[in-house]
Amino acid sequence: xxxxxxxxxxxxxxxxxxxxxxxxxxxxxxxxxxxxxxxxxxxxxxxxxxxxxxxxxxxxxxxxxxxxxxxxxxxxxxxxxxxxxxxxxxxxxxxxxxxxxxxxxxxxxxxxxxxxxxxxxxxxxxxxxxxxxxxxxxxxxxxxxxxxxxxxxxxxxxxxxxxxxxxxxxxxxxxxxxxxxxxxxxxxxxxxxxxxxxxxxxxxxxxxxxxxxxxxxxxxxxxxxxxxxxxxxxxxxxxxxxxxxxxxxxxxxxxxxxxxxxxxxxxxxxxxxxxxxxxxxxxxxxxxxxxxxxxxxxxxxxxxxxxxxxxxxxxxx
Amino acid sequence: xxxxxxxxxxxxxxxxxxxxxxxxxxxxxxxxxxxxxxxxxxxxxxxxxxxxxxxxxxxxxxxxxxxxxxxxxxxxxxxxxxxxxxxxxxxxxxxxxxxxxxxxxxxxxxxxxxxxxxxxxxxxxxxxxxxxxxxxxxxxxxxxxxxxxxxxxxxxxxxxxxxxxxxxxxxxxxxxxxxxxxxxxxxxxxxxxxxxxxxxxxxxxxxxxxxxxxxxxxxxxxxxxxxxxxxxxxxxxxxxxxxxxxxxxxxxxxxxxxxxxxxxxxxxxxxxxxxxxxxxxxxxxxxxxxxxxxxxxxxxxxxxxxxxxxxxxxxxxxxxxxxxxxxxxxxxxxxxxxxxxxxxxxxxxxxxxxxxxxxxxxxxxxxxxxxxxxxxxxxxxxxxxxxxxxxxxxxxxxxxxxxxxxxxxxxxxxxxxxxxxxxxxxxxxxxx
Numbered sequence: 001x002x003x004x005x006x007x008x009x010x011x012x013x014x015x016x017x018x019x020x021x022x023x024x025x026x027x028x029x030x031x032x033x034x035x036x037x038x039x040x041x042x043x044x045x046x047x048x049x050x051x052x053x054x055x056x057x058x059x060x061x062x063x064x065x066x067x068x069x070x071x072x073x074x075x076x077x078x079x080x081x082x083x084x085x086x087x088x089x090x091x092x093x094x095x096x097x098x099x100x101x102x103x104x105x106x107x108x109x110x111x112x113x114x115x116x117x118x119x120x121x122x123x124x125x126x127x128x129x130x131x132x133x134x135x136x137x138x139x140x141x142x143x144x145x146x147x148x149x150x151x152x153x154x155x156x157x158x159x160x161x162x163x164x165x166x167x168x169x170x171x172x173x174x175x176x177x178x179x180x181x182x183x184x185x186x187x188x189x190x191x192x193x194x195x196x197x198x199x200x201x202x203x204x205x206x207x208x209x210x211x212x213x214x215x216x217x218x219x220x221x222x223x224x225x226x227x228x229x230x231x232x233x234x235x236x237x238x239x240x241x242x243x244x245x246x247x248x249x250x251x252x253x254x255x256x257x258x259x260x261x262x263x264x265x266x267x268x269x270x271x272x273x274x275x276x277x278x279x280x281x282x283x284x285x286x287x288x289x290x291x292x293x294x295x296x297x298x299x300x301x302x303x304x305x306x307x308x309x310x311x312x313x314x315x316x317x
Numbered sequence: 318x319x320x321x322x323x324x325x326x327x328x329x330x331x332x333x334x335x336x337x338x339x340x341x342x343x344x345x346x347x348x349x350x351x352x353x354x355x356x357x358x359x360x361x362x363x364x365x366x367x368x369x370x371x372x373x374x375x376x377x378x379x380x381x382x383x384x385x386x387x388x389x390x391x392x393x394x395x396x397x398x399x400x401x402x403x404x405x406x407x408x409x410x411x412x413x414x415x416x417x418x419x420x421x422x423x424x425x426x427x428x429x430x431x432x433x434x435x436x437x438x439x440x441x442x443x444x445x446x447x448x449x450x451x452x453x454x455x456x457x458x459x460x461x462x463x464x465x466x467x468x469x470x471x472x473x474x475x476x477x478x479x480x481x482x483x484x485x486x487x488x489x490x491x492x493x494x495x496x497x498x499x500x501x502x503x504x505x506x507x508x509x510x511x512x513x514x515x516x517x518x519x520x521x522x523x524x525x526x527x528x529x530x531x532x533x534x535x536x537x538x539x540x541x542x543x544x545x546x547x548x549x550x551x552x553x554x555x556x557x558x559x560x561x562x563x564x565x566x567x568x569x570x571x572x573x574x575x576x577x578x579x580x581x582x583x584x585x586x587x588x589x590x591x592x593x594x595x596x597x598x599x600x601x602x603x604x605x606x607x608x609x610x611x612x613x614x615x616x617x618x619x620x621x622x623x624x625x626x627x628x629x630x631x632x633x634x635x636x637x638x639x640x641x642x643x644x645x646x647x648x649x650x651x652x653x654x655x656x657x658x659x660x661x662x663x664x665x666x667x668x669x670x671x672x673x674x675x676x677x678x679x680x681x682x683x684x685x686x687x688x689x690x691x692x693x694x695x696x697x698x699x700x701x702x703x704x705x706x707x708x709x710x711x712x713x714x715x716x717x718x719x720x721x722x723x724x725x726x727x728x729x730x731x732x733x734x735x736x737x738x739x740x741x742x743x744x745x746x747x748x749x
């Protein structure tokens with residue numbers, strides 16, 4: 001049986017997203033307990049394939065699998081046969097031979113998960129493919145906003161910064177819109193993708209003052225590693241002065257998000273990054289909970305089921 | 318100096334196509350009758366010849382492709398002269414011209430002569446070879462173009478590695494006065510294309526793929542048209558993909574620049590929306606598939622003669638080189654076997670272009686773009702005939718390919734319009 005995958009945030013409809021967020025709430029309760037482990041995915045195998053550096057996503061996926069009692073194996077780009085020139089297809093075929101239930105894939109190339117899904121029956125979860133998508137980031141962002149700010153419907157979220165290279169923005173825009181939020185982008189003209197308004201259905205501004213309209217200011221990391229030669233901005237100093245978010249550029253009540261890792265003093269001031277009023281730490285903490293909910297959604301939940309009844313410890317038992 | 322086109326020797330065709338619609342728009346022929354081919358030439362007595370029932374079929378002058386990649390020498394695992402010309406014959410082509418971006422590059426007379434010699438033994442249809450403009454296609458020093466011309470080069474091109482240095486291009490245009498051979502130009506400004514892998518537009522913005530902007534092509538054409546005008550040179554623009562480029566060519570022609578241009582079947586029939594597939598085997602090529610407004614502009618430019626002809630840019634690649642993420646895959650799709658069917662299905666049948674015009678643009682006009690002799694059905698001419706079944710359908714790839722590669726943009730698609738028979742250089746080259 002080919003399992004259902006999560007490659008794009010658009011693979012989920014509004015009801016499914018809402019269900020995953022509700023399951024997340026249940027798992028959040030579990031995390032309050034003394035023993036933070038449930039038997040939900042006992043006997044299942046999750047292989048994490050990370051072909052790009054990652055701290056948050058890889059750690060939270062590993063912990064999510066383990067807290068659901070799955071067998072979790074981690075494969076890194078460095079130290080694996082990928083370094084010997086093995087293609088993605090061949091790596092996937094090899095790992096598929098071990099009959100995993102889930103492949104979690106982080107890869108520098110757009111569409112890597114589609115290729116993987118063609119060569120395995122396992123569920124494929126996109127943990128970030130190049131500049132394309134990062135759907136579990138969007139789910140944890142939605143979860144964080146819903147808990148900390150309120151319902152998405154009618155909320156205004158502004159992405160600020162390097163839209164062009166951001167998979168966080170590309171999934172986030174569509175996921176937030178699907179849940180009824182209004183999304184705008186604010187960035188230097190060199191970091192706004194061509195025809196962004198038409199392509200992404202967002203308001204586009206090059207004036208940082210326009211973040212004032214937003215309920216949530218979502219600061220994007222300057223992805224220096226994806227920019228290559230040619231300089232999208234004259235200097236990080238000028239970028240920080242023109243588009244960097246600090247307390248002075250915010251009005252009271254605005255909430256700040258960042259998917260991390262942050263470049264202190266570039267897209268966000270150090271003082272703001274350390275301000276507990278931002279949602280940045282909540283995002284990191286919620287990552288594991290939401291990834292537990294995603295694994296549950298793809299593996300444990302029967303197709304037509306509603307969210308689990310309490311007690312959560314009895315899930316799938 | 319004339320280009321050399323070579324073909325392997327074989328028995329001269331003698332047959333009669335009974336009751337065909339005989340259509341040669343250039344010669345002014347359009348009538349339903351028998352078409353006789355005797356001893357490899359058009360015309361003569363039908364008595365005693367093998368008769369083929371061609372009722373309901375259309376006999377046209379065979380097609381000419383000024384832009385193919387035969388991967389020989391160096392990557393014969395992808396294509397060689399025998400398989401590439403067999404693919405051409407299956408697509409109704411009677412003459413093709415191959416690009417020099419091989420390994421080694423065709424930049425010396427000895428490499429060119431070895432290819433011409435192989436062509437004399439292996440080619441099912443006539444084949445000619447372009448030589449490089451610069452040594453190793455590195456864009457720095459001109460090749461020995463007089464010697465290459467004497468050896469039979471069909472023209473000069475650094476296809477895929479556009480000459481970035483305007484001064485070098487100017488020297489090539491000056492030197493062209495000796496050889497008289499066309500300079501065939503893949504037009505792209507690498508500083509604008511950057512690391513792009515598809516058309517820069519809304520689809521690329523959604524997919525997060527790096528964009529190749531239309532202006533990367535059009536500014537290069539503007540530069541080279543200005544250089545050609547200044548030097549009185551003659552240039553042929555490869556695979557026009559963008560509306561802006563068609564406009565540059567139109568402006569250059571209007572002021573008298575000696576410029577011709579080609580467009581591929583895939584740019585005439587597909588748009589960047591197809592790239593949502595993220596399948597590089599079908600949809601990654603350079604120049605990239607662009608927007609519907611570009612496609613419409615290309616069709617209009619081909620119709621009004623701004624763009625002179627159709628060329629396939631047949632670019633074979635190994636299936637597993639293409640089974641990688643989109644950004645990592647090589648550019649290029651095959652095209653010889655599907656060119657007519659794709660254009661017939663997507664241009665002629667919906668009424669965007671007449672069959673007569675398509676036949677001209679794939680035949681006489683394609684030959685003229687590289688100063689090659691035009692196939693014709695006129696009495697006494699060497700027989701270059703494609704027999705077309707306009708109602709016949711195929712699912713692309715279902716019967717395999719004559720090409721050694723299968724990276725077709727139309728793989729799996731049902732196309733209407735089949736080539737039943739190809740007579741090339743007076744020999745039967747394809748029959749189905």
